[in-house]
Amino acid sequence: MRGDEREKEWALLMRAGNAGDTDSYRRLLVQLTPVLRAVARRGLASAGMADTDAEDVVQETLLAIHLKRQSWDEAAPIGPWLRAIARHKMIDTLRRRGRRIDLPLDDFAEVLAGGESEPNMLVGDVDRHLECLPAGQRNVVRAVAVDGASTGEAAARLSMTNGAVRVALHRGLATLAAKFNMEET
Amino acid sequence: MKTGDLIRALAADSEVRPMPLGRALALALIPGVAIALGLHLAILGLRPHLLTLLGEPRLPFKLCLTFLLAALSCALVARIARPGVSIRRMTFLLAIVPALLAAAILAELLAVPAAEWGQRLVGTNAIFCLKTIPFLAAAPLVAALLALRQGAPEHPALAGAAAGLFAGAIGAHLYATHCPDDSPLFVAAWYTLAITFVVGTGALAGSRCLRW
Numbered sequence: 001m002r003g004d005e006r007e008k009e010w011a012l013l014m015r016a017g018n019a020g021d022t023d024s025y026r027r028l029l030v031q032l033t034p035v036l037r038a039v040a041r042r043g044l045a046s047a048g049m050a051d052t053d054a055e056d057v058v059q060e061t062l063l064a065i066h067l068k069r070q071s072w073d074e075a076a077p078i079g080p081w082l083r084a085i086a087r088h089k090m091i092d093t094l095r096r097r098g099r100r101i102d103l104p105l106d107d108f109a110e111v112l113a114g115g116e117s118e119p120n121m122l123v124g125d126v127d128r129h130l131e132c133l134p135a136g137q138r139n140v141v142r143a144v145a146v147d148g149a150s151t152g153e154a155a156a157r158l159s160m161t162n163g164a165v166r167v168a169l170h171r172g173l174a175t176l177a178a179k180f181n182m183e184e185t
Numbered sequence: 186m187k188t189g190d191l192i193r194a195l196a197a198d199s200e201v202r203p204m205p206l207g208r209a210l211a212l213a214l215i216p217g218v219a220i221a222l223g224l225h226l227a228i229l230g231l232r233p234h235l236l237t238l239l240g241e242p243r244l245p246f247k248l249c250l251t252f253l254l255a256a257l258s259c260a261l262v263a264r265i266a267r268p269g270v271s272i273r274r275m276t277f278l279l280a281i282v283p284a285l286l287a288a289a290i291l292a293e294l295l296a297v298p299a300a301e302w303g304q305r306l307v308g309t310n311a312i313f314c315l316k317t318i319p320f321l322a323a324a325p326l327v328a329a330l331l332a333l334r335q336g337a338p339e340h341p342a343l344a345g346a347a348a349g350l351f352a353g354a355i356g357a358h359l360y361a362t363h364c365p366d367d368s369p370l371f372v373a374a375w376y377t378l379a380i381t382f383v384v385g386t387g388a389l390a391g392s393r394c395l396r397w
Contacts, residue, residue: 026196066195068337070203080269126186145194181396
């Protein structure tokens with residue numbers, strides 16, 4: 001699929017996600033992941049750094065895309081928005097690790113993502129930050145993410161209301177994203 | 186955590202839909218400006234005979250210029266909140282404001298004898314102006330920074346400066362309806378200095394609180 005067609009598809013999925021279609025939204029994130037991974041590897045490589053951190057960058061970028069998705073204007077193309085977020089998170093990562101480079105990410109949607117499989121990560125940044133979350137949020141994020149429970153199942157398992165699970169999940173994810181920022185100072 | 190696990194959690198969280206950014210911006214900025222307006226009317230009040238003085242060109246120029254700055258910088262804040270949106274055209278548009286001010290200074294220098302320039306520049310209320318514009322700008326600045334936190338500004342300090350420009354312009358526009366010094370020379374010196382202070386404060390605050 002050509003780059004601009006791919007971006008149109010992503011925009012469709014994002015609009016559907018914004019309208020409440022969680023399945024389209026999940027498909028969007030799944031489709032973006034290998035592209036983000038290739039971009040992260042290339043960015044780290046061009047800064048002369050090992051690409052073992054690439055998956056951390058991917059996860060942090062996915063979190064940012066999710067938490068800032070309202071900042072995409074549905075009438076605008078999605079490519080520049082995605083590129084800007086990916087670049088921002090890449091630069092953040094390099095700055096945290098003491099590098100600063102000018103990062104060209106122009107052909108984002110043209111990036112070939114073939115063969116870029118997910119590496120086996122024992123403990124990533126997200127896991128470290130997850131440990132620092134308040135227990136309520138941590139349990140909900142774990143139940144939904146790692147155990148694959150729906151919010152309803154998580155509510156039943158943790159003896160919480162659906163609403164409380166949703167709030168804890170959202171706060172937990174927002175806290176995770178904030179932890180990345182607190183690291184740099 | 187595997188990336189697939191994270192995606193599952195993000196998809197589950199998308200059941201809760203965030204407020205569209207445009208509405209979030211309006212919901213923050215409108216109360217901020219309303220507080221400034223309330224403080225202005227309660228503490229300073231309008232200048233006596235404001236409407237009858239509008240026939241003289243300097244006063245409407247001052248009011249229009251600060252209003253234009255507020256409107257353009259509000260549009261700048263709305264754009265800078267969104268990643269991947271270019272602000273270059275907005276920046277060029279904003280340059281109209283100093284250009285208009287420069288033209289007005291020239292006109293003033295031609296219209297007024299040189300002996301009066303100094304008195305017009307210093308005015309009657311310079312220190313009060315320097316204190317009041319930042320005072321009136323405080324609530325709009327907090328509001329604009331909170332609004333920008335809902336977005337994802339690529340350059341936090343720059344976004345904070347834009348918030349400061351908007352807030353400073355609101356403060357200046359409100360103060361302009363009170364201040365008896367109408368000369369473009371006064372506006373260029375003291376209003377600019379006061380707004381610059383608010384812009385700097387915004388940039389400093391933005392570099393701290395607008396990271397994401």
